[in-house]
Structure formats: structure tokens, C-alpha cells
Amino acid sequence: MTLETVLGQPALFRLTRSDELPAHLSVRESRLLVGALNFHALMAPGRELTVHGYGGGWDSLPRTTDDSTFNGLSRAYRSREFTIVATSLVPTDPREPIVGETRSLALTAGSVRHVHISRDAVLDFDPPRDISPNPVRRVLRAIRARTPLLYDELRDVELLRHRGALRKPAPRREYEAEFQPGGIHSDYEIVPAAPPADLAPRAILFGLHWFELGGAERWAFESVRLAREAGFLPIVLTNRESHHPWVARAELDGALIIPFSDSTSRSQTPGVEELLSALLQSFDVRGVVVHHNQWLYDRLHWIERSRPGIPIVDSTHIVEYRGGGYPLSSALVTEAITTHHVISPTLKRWLVEVQRIEADKVIMAPLGGLTVDLKDATFRSRAPGEPLVVAFIGRMARQKAPEVFAAMARRLHRTRRDIRFVMHGDGEMAAWVDDLLRSYGLEGVVARRGSSIPVADTLEEAHILVVPSHNEGLTLTTLEALAHGVPVISTDVGAQADIVPRRALVPRNAHRAARMLPRLVGRLADDEEARRQLWRDERNAEKKLLSNESASEWFAKVVKSW
Template sequence: MQDLANDFEIPTALGFPALFEIIDGSDIPDLSARERRILAGAVNFHTAIDSHRPLRFNVYDGVDELTPRTTDDRTFDGRTRVFRNRRFSFVARATEPGSPIEGSPRFDALVSPAQRHLYVSPDEVLTRDPRRWEPRDPLRRVARRLRAAAPLVYDELRDLELRRHTGVLHKPATRRDYPAEFVTGGQHEEDRLILAGPAAPTAIPAVIIGVHWFELGGAERWAFETVRLARAAGLLPIVISNVDSHHPYIDRAELEGALVIPMSDPTGSSQPPGQEPLLRYLLERFDIRGVVVHHNQWLYDRLPWIALSRPDVPIVDSTHIVEYRGGGYAMSAVLADRYISTHHVISPALKRWMTDSQAVDPKKIVMSPLVGLTVDRAEPQFREPAADRPFTVAFVGRMARQKAPEIFVEAARRVHRADETVRFIVHGDGEHQGWVNDLIDRGGLAGVVERRTSEVPVSETMTEADLLAVTSANEGLTLTTLEALAFGVPVISTDVGAQSDIVPAEGLVPAGPHRAVRETADLILALSRDPAQRRALWEKEIQMEHSLLSHTPASSWFEGMVKEWSMSQPSS
């Protein structure tokens, strides 16, 4: 594919499309592609919101548990012990000045120094399980110790607490009225609402894409695919993340040619309400043809400002799951409903929630499943277990609370007590991977449960698996379910989210931690001993998948949409 940067004459710096040029970079050492891209993204942000003068960037050493500090308020004044050991410095400035920001006393004071302070974690941190900041709240410390010692009890207590927040999910939420926030009595009554000015007639066609972070899960695979499709349609993708991370996949091929801005939290003082310096710069410098939101709260909060600045620009959000605590990103989409052109959902269950519970206009909803992102959708065939190895059950997912790998590990321990011939694989990375490894060791499962990280292709695990177990505490519709079916592997799952759209009742277990462990283990034992039952489950899941696939796949729908955007008239 031809380099989009050359097509549109986008400047490059540090090897990537950039909003800036380096004036003095003699001290910049050799950095990896990932490190350079994070650094370039940070400089993109700072030169965009302070585009009329050169800025000196000081880059520091840090510690393992510290994620990159790129845009948060402390990067302006450096007032934190994080910025102790300076590695190198350089000077850069925006290649094009933007409109002056009228700002506020708080904003003016923050940006007044002509230097910034950054930290980019080294690649070495990705080879181990980085320690996280210990919680200072005594209650959180107790909760963390309880989770380590008795994970299922912790899960039960957490679920009990979450039930207090589910009531709001079943009645329509009050939509956000953004202009009213700036009048007397409004949330931002002391701030001014100043919208973006027009873009130049020769501005480069672009699309703003908000992502969660540059890690790899189901939602992220889809987000990266939309970046690739936007670029293929001739649009410059401007990709903004808003969740702290080491961003191990920020240099993925799908992001080639994209302008990337990885934010660190919080960025409140640098983005005064009603003015939005970063977005204002982007809207005035580029011909923005569309906006797409993938689980990015920073961008959700600013959709009204974009919609008022560019009323003719389509705004699309893509949601996968209704979180138990207040609805999560799906609720963020509902709150911004009047400013969103199209809601993309990946499952019938989520569409029903939006229409039936939240009164979203069905005409604004597109239900397109995520299929074909990771596997070839050729007609699958059921795969019998290999005769030369034990029956194998796999868990594939992030080592995170939502995926509840502890349920799988405890179910494996229960199965092993009844049948020592069954083998297990836990495949995935994440912030809880060290804890999961400890659970496996403490459960006496070191020789029974094999741990795999993302260095091993998921396809290898699927090829060895005879059954996939999804033990999540909450879900949308997992890509791993679709992957397993394509490999001829049946799936059992907790009855959460939209999993029931593709897994029938006989493959579902209750989501409560102790019941989930007990019934998952019983189902594994039953299916390991009954090939006919296992085949029947897979065949029924394939039938349900075919029903789901009668809808246009998300990639095909999005590809057609961005082609229309690329051929539309320039936004004003």
C-alpha cells in the first residue's frame, strides 16, 4: 500500500506522520519504533495546542510500574518525582500555526513555560509483568489482599456491590444538552463556548478515530481495522487514545501512515471546556470527513463540541458491551445520542438494550457483527480430538478482571480432581497475569495448566483446543468465540452480555463466581466424555452464528461508509 504521508505531503518526524518538525534533535538516542511512536504522539499533542512557538521537550527515565506520561497536566510543569532523571532533550515546533486559544487563567498558567516533560517506558517493560502502583486507600489495600487470598469470595462481594448500579441501565438516560452547560447555572457557566473555525479549502481529508489504548483485545482489533480501512479509502486517520498503557501495539501495521496521539490521564487543565485546543487545531488544519469513537471517554465527552463545530460531519460510535457499573461506554453513547449520527453495535442484545431500555431511534443503529477480523471465514468443519494428546480446554483472553481468568483456573482445579487426563491452556497477557500465574501455582496446577502469552499465536492454541471456555464476568460478543467455531471447536460460556446470541442454553453457565466454577467444571467433564454432545453443541452454535452472519459484517459496512466520506464535499 502506498504511503499516505507521501500522498498527502504529511510531514514526518521520528519516522512517523507528525504535526511538528524537530529544530534541535542532536541528543535524541536510538529508540525502538514503539518508543519513537509514543514520543512522536506526545509531541503531536503539545505542539498542536501550543503551535506558535518552539517547545523544549525533556525526556526522563522512569520505573517499571510507570506507564508513559505524554499529555497529562504534570507534563507541562514537571512537578512530580517521576521527572527526576533526564535522559535527553530536544526542541520542536508545529509545522503550521493554529488559531490562538483565548484560554483561561488556569490554562494560560499551565502552558506558559516553553518546555514539556515526558516519560516513554522502554520496550523492556513489555517482557515482564510490570508492578502497578499500590493503592493508598486502606479499603482498597484490604480488597486487593482479599482478591489474592480468596478470589471467588472477592468476586462475589464485587458482584453484590455492582448490583447497586444496575437500576439505571433499564430506564432511558437523560441526554446531554451541551450548550446549556455554558449558561448561568450550568456546569461550565464560567467558561466560554468557542467553536472551531473553518478549515482551509486545501486541507487534507482526514478522519478522527478515538481508541481506548494501543493494546490488543477484541475491541482494539476492530478499532485498528477501522484505521486501516479509513487509510485505504484515502483518508488520513488521526488516532487518539485516552487510557494509560505501555501501548505494546502502537507500531502495528494497521496504524502505518496514521497520525497518532496517545494521551495520558488527566488532561483536564490543558483542554478548557468550550474551547478544546487539540480538537480545534485538528478541525482547522484538516478536512475532517468523519469521527469514530471506540471506547474512548475523552472523545465521547467532546462529541457535542465537534458536532456544533462541524454540523455536517458524521459522528459514529462503536460499542460492544453494557458495563454493570453505570453502563460504561454504551451509556456514554446514549448520553451523547443527540450529537451522534450512527450507533454501531456488534450484537442483537446490545441493539435491544439501546432501543428497548434507552429509547434510541432504531434508524440510527447499525448492527454489524465483528467477523473475519482474525480468521478466514471459510465453511468450518467440526474437529475431533487428536488421538495422540489429552483432551484440551482453552481460555483465551486478557488477564483482566472482566475476563475472570480466576474462574477458569478454579474450574480447572475442580476438573483435575475428577479427571487427571484433561489438559488446560490459559492464553493471554494483561495486568493480572502475575496474579493468575500465582493462582495456578498455588492450586497445584503447574503441570496441568499451560500459560501462554501473546508471543504464541492464538491460532496455535485454537488448533490444540477441543473446547473453549469463556468465563467472563461481563462481555459483549467475544471474538474468541467466533475464532473457536471457525477452528471447529465448541464453546461454553458464562451467560453474560451477548454471549447467548451465539452460545445456546446448554453451553451457558450462570455468571455468579462459585456457581460458574462448579457448573463450568461439570460441563467440561461432561463434554470431554461425550463426543456426540460436544459435536451437537458446536453444530448448534454454528447455526446461531449463521443467523448472526446474515447481517452485514462490520468491516464491509465500515468500508462502504468511509468510501462515501472520502468522496464527500470538504467539511466547513
């Protein structure tokens, strides 16, 4: 396996000097490096580049595409590990530069590049997203560490100013006007991409959030696999920096991957879009699919202008309380989108009734079939004398509210020693959650598990799944739990009410959830028939939802039509 062909991953460059490359790069490390080199090959068509590679610790995220990779101005470039020379195989663009392109051309004109690819050892640590030099953020972290539910309350108060955006239609983006006198890009002009080269490979362009564990990512990876099976080359861009632990997954075999690091947009000229121009000229891109990628949302109008009539599909899962999140970003640019795919009736209603998007543009296709099988499920009975096992499964991130689960467990443990708890998941808050459990006296009471243990193992032990999230769409863990015979109780967020009945929902307010969840768990612990009936009701609601065509079935048909 050579660097240029990591499990079939296309390379847009040829290595002319590689003697300093580390002898043993993992698939993950190789894919990140190839992705960085592909980006720079696209940004420097036909040129030879000297690329310095650097190492770093767990708290240094990869630098692959941002402005510092052109000029070396980053603290990430302190420990050089190798130097290679690569020649771009991307055809040169014969067009003349436009007025306003001077800055980006000056940034990209040099022949030296700098990249930092984190080694696999960093995956043993929590992601470094909770580190900030900002003194205000340090104070907030201290509040969260000592009184996490109060911190949640303060966050909710701050979020009130964003709620108005959830109840009114978003103004549509007027792309052309931005380049006219008085517009934000009036110093630039729109330069569409040239036609693709003759016999260019057929491709589909995907915009993902990152290569990390999550329900949205599972669906995004499945859509990439379906595109490859339909005979297309998947071109996969991410726009959230990360160590990308999932980039080595088999669904990405054969894909052209470009994992962004922050601030990439500053090396692009509005209206010109050097990276996308190079991609659209090098490949016959037949469609675009967006999975929570703001960088690509911002460029959909330009793509549609470059390739009129190209199908553009956006897939969203969750309306975020902070101003609507990605569904709102989608509504802003709906004129450039062919189809809005959503995974729940709740989100479809929001796009149609609040955002006033044409109903026939919004397709509801749930994520059935990714991890669950409707055909075979039986209730997970509790044997006589068996302690009740209550589980949390999800990323250790603020959205998932692990602190609410911990508060619930502390309240229950004071009076109920017949209940066991499991918290299963990794993430940027994992170490903080462990500290919180210790401060609550729950070390040894709450079992902690990471992603090295299959989720199925936890669900085969559990009797109740608790979803205490501050914000959600419709969680895949809910569907997975029901498939294992485990009923679900949840905060009333997102589309959880499409499955979970009202009697098993609690308010999303952290203090109220922390008070009400223990009562609900206690009632189910004492009434096996009530727990069984809850599972039956949720299973019936799930069957009704999943009787719709699944996202995989729908997208497989769509992509074949491209």
C-alpha cells in the same frame, strides 16, 4: 527513518536540536514520542519548545499529554535521558482568549515540556495497573489473593447499586445549558473551531481506548486501516494510559497518533477545546469515529457545534454491569451521534428498547472477517486416547475472570486426570494468576502461554474453549474457536447467548460458575457426539449472525461516502 517520519507518521513539528536523542528508538518508542510532540505542537501553535525526555521502570507509564508534561510536577521525571528542541508547525489561532481561560493558558504558556516514553523492555512485565497506595484497595487485593471467588462475590454485591442504570433510559446531555447561568460551565462560553485552512488534508478523527490487545481494539485498528485506504489521514487519540504495546502495528502506519496520559482534560478549557480546535483548523476532518473513548464522548457536542452536520459514528460492544459503561456514555450524548454501530443483536435491542434510541440510528454489523472465515471449518475431533484440552484465551484482567477458570481446573483435576488445561493471555493480572495456579497445586497442570505464541496454536490443540468472563460483548475468541472446530461454553454474559446455546451457558456468579463449569466440561469429555453437536449448533448460530453485513463491509462503504 527520521523521528518526524516514523513509517509515514505525520509530524506537526520540526526538530531544531536532536543530538541527544537515543540512537536506536524502536517503532513503538518513536511513535509514542512523536505522538507526545504532536500533542504539544498543537497546544503551542507556532512556538519553539524545549522538551526534556525521561526514562523509567516497568511500573512507570508514559507521560505524554497530562498536566505534568507542562510543569514537570511528576515523579516520572527523575531520570532525564535527553533534551530536544522542536518548533511547532501548527498555524497560530488569531482569536482573543475568553474569560475563564486563564488557568489553561497559564499552564500551557511556558516553553518547556516534559515527557516520559517507556522503553520496550517494560513489555516483559505485567502492566502496573494493579498497584495502588490506597489502603482499602490493598485489603481488597489481599482478599482477592487468598479467596478470589469471595472477592468476586463482594464486587457483585457492590455492583447492585449500578444495575438500575441498565434498565432505564439515560438522561440526554443538555450541552448548551451547561454554559448558561447556573450551568456547570457558566464561567465559560462555547467557542467553536475556526474553519480548516485552505487545502487542509482530509482526515477522520478516531477516539480509541488504548493501543493494547483486545477484540474491540482489533476492530478499531481495522477501521483506521479502512479510513487510510479510502484516502483519509487517520487522526487517532487514545484516552487510557498504557505502555501501548500495539502502537507499532501496521494498521497505524501513516496515522497521526496522540496517546493520552491521564488528566489531559485539565489542560483544556470547556467550550474552547484547544487541542480539538487546533486539529479541526489544521485538517479537513470529514468524520468522527469513537471506539470506547470517554474523553471524546465528552466533546462530541462541541465537535458537532464546530462542524454542523459532520458524521459521528460510535462503535460499542458491551453493556457493562457497572452502570452500563460505554454504551451508556453513548446514549447520554446520542443527539450528537449520527450512527450507533453495535456488534450484536443483544446490544442493539438494549439501545433501542431500553435507551430509546431511534432504531434507524442503530446499525448491527458483527465483527465477521476480522479473524474468522466461515467458508472452511471442520469439527476438531478427539483421537482415541487423546486427553481433552480445555482452553482459556483472553487478557489476564478481572473482566475475563481467569480465577474462575483456575477454580474450575482445580475441581476437575481432583477427579479427572485425562483433561489438560491451557491459559493463554497477558495482562495486569498475569503474575497474580501464576501465583494462584501455584497455590492451587496446578503448576504444570495448567499450561500458561503469552501473546508471543499465536492464539491459533492453542486453538489447534483445544477441544473446548471456556469463556468464564464476568462481563462481555460477543467475544472474538468465540468466533475464532468455532472457526477451528472447537465448541464453546461460557458464562451467560453480554451477547454470548447470540451464539452459545442455553445448555452451554452457566451463570456469571463466580461460585456458581466455578461449580457448574466442571460438570459441563466433564459431560462433554465423556460424550464426543454431544461435543460435536454443540459445535454444530454454535456454528449455525454464527452463520446466521455473520450472514449480516460485516462491520468492515459496512464501514468501508460509510467512510467512502465522507
